[in-house]
Amino acid sequence: MRFAFMTELYAPSVGGQEVFFQELGEALVRRGHTVDTYCIAHVDGLPEVEVVNGVTVHREANSGRYKAPRLKVLRRRWSDIVKYSARIRRVAARGEHDFYLLNEWPLMHVLALPGKVRPRTAVHWCEIREDPVLRTVQARFPKLVGSNFAVGDVVAEAITRQSGRACGVLPSGIEAKRYRVAPGDERSGALYVGRLAGHKNLPLLIDAFGLAAERGFVGDLVIAGDGPLRRDVEAVARQSPVASRVHVLGPVDEAQKIELLSTSSVLGMPSRREGFPRVIAEAMASGLPVVTADFSENGGKDVVKQYGAGLVCGTVPAEFAEAMLGAQAGWDGYSRAGLAGAADLDWSHIAETLEKHAERTIDRGVTTP
Numbered sequence: 001m002r003f004a005f006m007t008e009l010y011a012p013s014v015g016g017q018e019v020f021f022q023e024l025g026e027a028l029v030r031r032g033h034t035v036d037t038y039c040i041a042h043v044d045g046l047p048e049v050e051v052v053n054g055v056t057v058h059r060e061a062n063s064g065r066y067k068a069p070r071l072k073v074l075r076r077r078w079s080d081i082v083k084y085s086a087r088i089r090r091v092a093a094r095g096e097h098d099f100y101l102l103n104e105w106p107l108m109h110v111l112a113l114p115g116k117v118r119p120r121t122a123v124h125w126c127e128i129r130e131d132p133v134l135r136t137v138q139a140r141f142p143k144l145v146g147s148n149f150a151v152g153d154v155v156a157e158a159i160t161r162q163s164g165r166a167c168g169v170l171p172s173g174i175e176a177k178r179y180r181v182a183p184g185d186e187r188s189g190a191l192y193v194g195r196l197a198g199h200k201n202l203p204l205l206i207d208a209f210g211l212a213a214e215r216g217f218v219g220d221l222v223i224a225g226d227g228p229l230r231r232d233v234e235a236v237a238r239q240s241p242v243a244s245r246v247h248v249l250g251p252v253d254e255a256q257k258i259e260l261l262s263t264s265s266v267l268g269m270p271s272r273r274e275g276f277p278r279v280i281a282e283a284m285a286s287g288l289p290v291v292t293a294d295f296s297e298n299g300g301k302d303v304v305k306q307y308g309a310g311l312v313c314g315t316v317p318a319e320f321a322e323a324m325l326g327a328q329a330g331w332d333g334y335s336r337a338g339l340a341g342a343a344d345l346d347w348s349h350i351a352e353t354l355e356k357h358a359e360r361t362i363d364r365g366v367t368t369p
Contacts, residue, residue, distance in 0.1 A: 001034070001355070001358055001359070002098050002099075003033055003097060004035075004037075004096075004097035004101070006038045006039075006091075006103065006109055007038075008039065008040055009040060009042050013043075015195070016172060017105065021037060021101075021103065022052075024350060024351060027347040027351035029054035034056075036055075036058060037055055037056070038084075038091060039057065039059055040066055040080060040106075041059035042062075042067055047059065048061065058091075060084045062077065066080045076106060085106075085111070088112050089112040089114060092114050092117045093116075095116065095117065099120050099122075100120060100122070101354070102121060102122070107137060107141070110141050118144060118145050119361070120361055121147075122145060123148050123149070124148075124149050124151070125142075125156075126150075126155075127273065127274070128154075128158045128297065130297060135162065138158070138163065140163070142165040143164075143165055146361060147166075148165055150167050150170070151276035151299065152299055152302055155299055170350055170353060171276050171345055173281065173346060174278070174342065174345055176285045179261060179262070179286045180258060180262040181262065181285075182287070187264060188218045188219030188220075189265060190217070191221075191224070191268065192222070192223045192225070193224045193252075193267075194271075194277070196226060196228070196232075198229060199272050201270040201271055201272050202233045204270040205223075205270040206240055206246060207240075208270075208320035208321040208324060209242070209268070211321035213242045214242075216325070217321075217328060218328060221245060221268075224249045224257065234248050261288055262286050262287075265288075265328050266288070266327045267280070267288050269290060269291065270292070270293055271295070271298055271300060272293075272298060273295070273297040274298050276299055277300045280292075280304065281303075283338065284307065284309050284342040285338075285339070287338060289328075289330075289331055289335055290304050290309050290327075290334075291312075291327050292311075293312070293320060294313065294314060294315060307340075307341030308337035308341075309334060309341060310334050311323040311327050
């Protein structure tokens, strides 16, 4: 089959949506399919068309300010979204693909789809927003396409409830064989891996670690990643009462990340807003328990609850610290639960789910997962 992925951003841009579409596309290529990805070039100088690990990437050129518009409240430069959506309409109108998978972002491209391809189109919902305008989108857009998928069960339930349309699940996967599992007595410390952005809420983790350290938490806190608030995170770390035990590494490569996941004893995820954080799946495959906070828009808490791979706690430092100590104390049970759940999150299984759904849609006209 020939798949078309239509997503706002793609590698080398860094983020959860980029990883999802990149690795799912590569998994489908390994299964013998053709995948074309259509995205917005997030910076100048990227090739308009290139083949990356078997996936043909088509980038729509932009103003050079797509992710940094002059009006920061907009978050994206909407003139670029209009141009991208027009291209999506032209590509889909040619009818050269068997099945279309659209990221929910940047939204406008869903409206641009020609009617003739909508029965063979699915939207992938990576997160749920509580904003009234976006709740309206979540209620209406699922009805514009043949089928819908979500990054996790809770997001799928919300889309189903708000729109009245069935929604399947395509989680953000992993290649489980990449990761190393070390026993608990070879591990120590807390780990964060991800972007250093405002909604990631790193001050909560740093403050909680300070409290946990005073109560005997074993090991240091390592923060790996980069982002617009790196200097702010470093400043908060320097002000910690246990500053000598807080290490902000900056960006790490894949090998370093795998090593950190296999040597830490707790993964801290303090985010206010997440869909299905890939790093939680990576932690599960590494046997690493997860602690995350009970924010309403944090989909990570639902993943942890579903698989029993750690603890979900309150949203203040004292409660997060208590959970970190609890995860370290109950390490064996949480580690085993995570490892058991990781088998369901291998890309081979996820790609097969989409493949079978696309086959049913094309061959028998089935339009719900």
